[in-house]
Amino acid sequence: MAFHKVNVTINGEMEQVVVPSNMTLMRMLREILAFTGTKNGCSAGECGACTVLLNGEPVNSCMVLAVECDGTEIITVEGLAGDKQLDPIQEAMIQEGGVQCGFCTPGILISSYALLKRNPNPSEDEIREALVGNLCRCTGYVRIIESVKEAAKRS
Amino acid sequence: MTKKFIGKRVKRNEDPRLLTGQALFVDDVEIPGMLHAAFLRSDYAHARLLSIDVSAARQRPGVVAVFTAEDMGEDWQPGPPLVSPPPTAKDVIFHSRRQVPLVKDKVRHAGEAIAVVIAESRYIAEDAVEDILVELEPLEAVSDLEKSLQEGSTLVHDDLESNLAAHLIQKKGDYEAAREKADLVITRRIVTDRGAAAAMENRGIVAHWDEKSQHLTVWDTTQAPIPIRNGLAARLGLSANQVRVIAPFVGGGFGPKMMMFYPEEMLIPWASMKLSRPIKWIEDRRENFYATTQERGQNHDVELALSRDGHILGLKDVFLHDTGAYDPYGLTIPLNTQCHLMGPYDIENFTSEVSVVFTNKTLVTPVRGAGRPQGIFIIERLLDIAAKELGIDQVEIRKRNLIPPEAFPYEHKIIDQAFAPLVLDSGNYWPVMKKALDMIGYDQFVKEEQPRLRAEGKYVGIGITPFIESTGVGPYEGARVTVEASGKVFVATGVGTQGQGHFTTFAQIVAEQLGVAVSDVRIVTGDTTEFHWGTGTFASRGAVVAGNAIHASASIVRQKVLKLACKILETPEEELELECGLVRVADTPHKSISLGELALLANPLRGAVEPGTEPGLEATAYFGPQYGATAFGTHAMIIEIDPETMMIAIKRYITVEDCGTVLNPLILEGQIHGGVSMGIGNAYYEKLHFDENGQLLNASFADYLIPSATEMPRIEVGHVETTSPLNELGTKGVGEAGTIPVPALFSQAIENALYNRELEILETPLSPNRLFELLVNEEKSR
Ligand code: FES
Ligand code: FES
Numbered sequence: 001m002a003f004h005k006v007n008v009t010i011n012g013e014m015e016q017v018v019v020p021s022n023m024t025l026m027r028m029l030r031e032i033l034a035f036t037g038t039k040n041g042c043s044a045g046e047c048g049a050c051t052v053l054l055n056g057e058p059v060n061s062c063m064v065l066a067v068e069c070d071g072t073e074i075i076t077v078e079g080l081a082g083d084k085q086l087d088p089i090q091e092a093m094i095q096e097g098g099v100q101c102g103f104c105t106p107g108i109l110i111s112s113y114a115l116l117k118r119n120p121n122p123s124e125d126e127i128r129e130a131l132v133g134n135l136c137r138c139t140g141y142v143r144i145i146e147s148v149k150e151a152a153k154r155s
Numbered sequence: 156m157t158k159k160f161i162g163k164r165v166k167r168n169e170d171p172r173l174l175t176g177q178a179l180f181v182d183d184v185e186i187p188g189m190l191h192a193a194f195l196r197s198d199y200a201h202a203r204l205l206s207i208d209v210s211a212a213r214q215r216p217g218v219v220a221v222f223t224a225e226d227m228g229e230d231w232q233p234g235p236p237l238v239s240p241p242p243t244a245k246d247v248i249f250h251s252r253r254q255v256p257l258v259k260d261k262v263r264h265a266g267e268a269i270a271v272v273i274a275e276s277r278y279i280a281e282d283a284v285e286d287i288l289v290e291l292e293p294l295e296a297v298s299d300l301e302k303s304l305q306e307g308s309t310l311v312h313d314d315l316e317s318n319l320a321a322h323l324i325q326k327k328g329d330y331e332a333a334r335e336k337a338d339l340v341i342t343r344r345i346v347t348d349r350g351a352a353a354a355m356e357n358r359g360i361v362a363h364w365d366e367k368s369q370h371l372t373v374w375d376t377t378q379a380p381i382p383i384r385n386g387l388a389a390r391l392g393l394s395a396n397q398v399r400v401i402a403p404f405v406g407g408g409f410g411p412k413m414m415m416f417y418p419e420e421m422l423i424p425w426a427s428m429k430l431s432r433p434i435k436w437i438e439d440r441r442e443n444f445y446a447t448t449q450e451r452g453q454n455h456d457v458e459l460a461l462s463r464d465g466h467i468l469g470l471k472d473v474f475l476h477d478t479g480a481y482d483p484y485g486l487t488i489p490l491n492t493q494c495h496l497m498g499p500y501d502i503e504n505f506t507s508e509v510s511v512v513f514t515n516k517t518l519v520t521p522v523r524g525a526g527r528p529q530g531i532f533i534i535e536r537l538l539d540i541a542a543k544e545l546g547i548d549q550v551e552i553r554k555r556n557l558i559p560p561e562a563f564p565y566e567h568k569i570i571d572q573a574f575a576p577l578v579l580d581s582g583n584y585w586p587v588m589k590k591a592l593d594m595i596g597y598d599q600f601v602k603e604e605q606p607r608l609r610a611e612g613k614y615v616g617i618g619i620t621p622f623i624e625s626t627g628v629g630p631y632e633g634a635r636v637t638v639e640a641s642g643k644v645f646v647a648t649g650v651g652t653q654g655q656g657h658f659t660t661f662a663q664i665v666a667e668q669l670g671v672a673v674s675d676v677r678i679v680t681g682d683t684t685e686f687h688w689g690t691g692t693f694a695s696r697g698a699v700v701a702g703n704a705i706h707a708s709a710s711i712v713r714q715k716v717l718k719l720a721c722k723i724l725e726t727p728e729e730e731l732e733l734e735c736g737l738v739r740v741a742d743t744p745h746k747s748i749s750l751g752e753l754a755l756l757a758n759p760l761r762g763a764v765e766p767g768t769e770p771g772l773e774a775t776a777y778f779g780p781q782y783g784a785t786a787f788g789t790h791a792m793i794i795e796i797d798p799e800t801m802m803i804a805i806k807r808y809i810t811v812e813d814c815g816t817v818l819n820p821l822i823l824e825g826q827i828h829g830g831v832s833m834g835i836g837n838a839y840y841e842k843l844h845f846d847e848n849g850q851l852l853n854a855s856f857a858d859y860l861i862p863s864a865t866e867m868p869r870i871e872v873g874h875v876e877t878t879s880p881l882n883e884l885g886t887k888g889v890g891e892a893g894t895i896p897v898p899a900l901f902s903q904a905i906e907n908a909l910y911n912r913e914l915e916i917l918e919t920p921l922s923p924n925r926l927f928e929l930l931v932n933e934e935k936s937r
Contacts, residue, residue, distance in 0.1 A: 022278075036183040037176015039406070041355045042440040046856035049355055077176040090174040094166050097821040100829060101654025102173030103355040103406025109174065131864040135856065137355050137407050138654045139825060140832030140893075141864040 006070045011079025019066040026050045026061035037077035048134035051107035058114040077106035088154040098147035100138035107134045112148045160666040164821040169658040178404040181359040181374045192436035193280035195270040197262040200515040200849025202291040212286035217279035223270045224259035234416045238485040248322040254481045256418045263480035266445025296515040296849035300475045303512045311513035320482045321511035327568040328504035333469030337460035345455045346918045347529045349843040352522045356406020357438035362427035371398045378413040379691025381649045384683040402681035408653035410521040411448040413693045444854035450522035452477035459537040465552040469504030476511045479518040488526035490572040495530025499623045500556040515849040524894045531622045535899035557584045579785040587875045591789040591811040614796040616908025621789040622896040626888025627699030631779030636708040638772035642751030644676045649689020650701045651681035656822035668709035670733030703882040704778040711774035784879040784887040786814040790896045794904045801923035805868035813875040815887035824872045830893015838901035842920040
């Protein structure tokens with residue numbers, strides 16, 4: 001197996017890692033860099049628990065090879081909050097009760113965050129569309145959708 | 156006394172960690188020197204294991220060990236029975252056949268584990284699985300319930316005479332006599348099929364045997380850490396104090412994470428002891444579809460006898476229940492079905508005969524609902540058919556049969572899942588149903604809106620389904636509540652948490668007694684070193700049973716606080732109040748002492764104490780209900796069906812719940828929303844398709860569709876509170892309530908929407924395709 005050097009900026013910090021060719025971005029984040037906030041629900045691009053921002057776009061990190069990420073900028077759930085301040089979407093999820101078991105939550109947060117960046121005032125349908133790739137088995141999405149609406153109001 | 160914390164929309168204590176990626180899940184555990192496991196699983200559902208050669212796998216660089224059943228020697232043993240077998244009453248048959256750690260002679264379901272590889276990385280372990288040479292002789296698979304009991308059927312367990320796992324008859328009154336008197340007898344075959352729990356987190360285990368300290372630590376995605384600790388200690392020859400089981404944050408449970416023991420749950424700790432190395436195994440999604448338990452396959456032949464005015468005279472149900480390849484969970488699910496077949500209705504004559512059958516399919520254990528949705532589906536379908544045949548309104552026929560409020564506690568004269576008499580503790584059903592009707596605007600919809608929309612060519616329908624849910628079953632839970640010198644309160648209890656918000660609701664219960672902020676109560680659940688006794692989180696019992704144990708402990712601590720403060724403040728106890736972390740004199744609030752100071756005084760370093768004094772402000776108490784509390788609710792919805800695609804748009808969805816005292820509406824509503832979404836999946840999207848060879852055809856989220864954000868409607872939740880007399884808080888459980896009535900509700904609403912078709916839905920789950928097929932069949936039969 002060949003190994004590759006990859007330079008990435010993760011949550012604002014420069015990192016250099018050496019990864020085997022077959023390693024996914026998800027595994028690089030979780031296993032090499034210990035950003036375990038990114039979750040593995042299927043490793044097949046079907047659940048969205050592993051969603052991260054890659055150059056500002058939400059992607060399923062289980063479907064991206066780590067070597068492809070050389071020179072990119074990545075944001076994970078660990079990078080959403082400022083020093084002491086949670087991001088409005090995180091605050092809204094607390095207020096509206098958008099979290100239950102929390103396993104889908106990192107992916108949901110990233111997809112919602114990306115939505116609000118490109119569309120600060122999404123309609124309910126736009127919110128649902130933006131979250132269609134993020135499965136949640138606990139909440140029925142009801143309060144997650146309310147949380148995104150609330151975050152839009154706050155930011 | 157008005158409540159300050161209980162019943163309030165308190166924000167969850169656990170959220171900040173979950174929202175910033177700091178919460179520990181099993182897969183996040185990392186230990187230096189940790190090895191990784193992967194399993195070889197059978198592709199066949201039924202096959203004889205002829206030979207297995209693991210030598211190539213053992214030689215692969217990075218492989219540390221490969222184990223087969225033979226390598227386990229004496230340690231190879233079937234799992235323990237999970238629930239006690241039924242009492243050996245007359246006519247009760249029960250053959251206990253429990254899952255095995257690794258296949259020894261015969262594979263009994265696709266995905267059953269044959270060997271485990273332990274290697275330096277998961278990649279190596281998975282590659283080495285491919286190196287194993289295994290020779291399997293395929294056998295005819297038993298897949299269909301009916302066929303499994305036919306003469307000459309292949310046997311899942313060769314030592315039994317047939318595939319019958321259990322048989323039980325329950326009777327109340329005299330059904331045959333009631334039938335004689337009936338004006339109408341409805342006879343139908345109704346079928347329910349399998350679905351998956353599909354928690355977003357797959358199962359996982361990390362086991363760490365430390366040779367030097369002779370101590371085993373296990374992180375497990377279990378709903379029941381304490382029974383796992385007890386079972387591991389017993390099987391591995393350790394004392395319970397040498398084993399610590401931690402269920403950290405768990406990404407959804409829904410029942411299957413309460414199976415004991417999964418083969419992996421025993422093997423990984425066992426292998427860690429053998430190798431003296433920490434080992435991690437994380438299930439992948441495909442394994443989750445094959446090897447994690449499932450539920451809901453039943454075939455019912457049922458009869459409902461009614462009088463002309465719609466009163467139910469009797470119900471008879473003969474049914475088959477699919478338990479899969481083994482039956483460690485005994486009769487829990489079919490008993491739950493029997494206990495819900497009569498729904499919320501006053502039925503005097505009842506006969507139910509269940510035959511539990513072995514099949515070559517994944518094991519069946521409770522999945523959110525646990526036999527209840529099937530029971531409710533049967534009775535509600537029958538009432539819909541009866542209403543049509545008798546020309547009585549759907550709501551009216553239900554109203555006429557509801558158990559009246561004065562009949563509680565209502566003795567059902569059959570046995571429940573704990574083999575105890577089924578008693579419905581309390582309830583006032585009609586106001587709940589009425590509230591749902593009002594919220595959805597039933598009369599207005601039926602009289603005005605629906606005719607108008609139908610005239611426009613739209614297929615709009617309404618459904619309304621009442622249901623009961625048995626909850627909060629025993630045997631018991633316990634808790635320890637401690638006021639610390641910081642003034643904060645620490646609570647330990649044995650149940651596990653999979654997203655139910657226990658860190659908050661339990662804190663509210665303590666805050667209510669001790670007058671501290673909810674955020675100052677730290678809860679630990681699911682760590683066996685923190686609390687030694689308990690059973691687990693299942694059957695909608697966490698808030699009821701553990702909640703009341705915490706309430707009991709906190710009440711004792713409150714007494715201790717008052718007693719000590721009374722001396723120090725020289726004020727009678729009755730004049731003291733606990734507020735804002737202080738004990739103060741009600742009339743002179745500046746005369747006060749903080750809980751933290753009291754905790755220090757209760758644990759002096761020097762001096763003498765009165766005989767019999769216990770140190771600290773701490774108490775441990777237990778709660779075991781006399782029997783389970785029964786909740787009630789009603790769901791209602793309005794749908795529109797697209798006649799081209801058979802897709803269903805849910806226009807309104809209402810639930811009204813009566814689950815006794817509400818601890819936290821924010822959390823309660825979240826539980827209901829989630830339950831409804833699983834119910835919608837159960838009703839219209841999710842079905843595990845097994846072929847006649849016992850092969851699962853849709854083992855991925857691409858093929859097995861769970862509701863996503865675009866399918867889920869808004870849900871309007873109404874509350875009614877009829878407190879349970881069975882516990883001090885007056886609570887009933889709600890964890891499964893959202894799921895139970897949904898398949899019945901869907902069928903009713905679909906039939907109502909397709910008013911110009913002679914459609915009778917006698918099966919669940921449906922899907923757009925299946926509905927289309929049913930309509931084609933209906934057209935042919937006209
Ligand atoms: S883990 Fe990447 S989509 Fe499921
Ligand atoms: S909160 Fe559990 S899966 Fe979404």
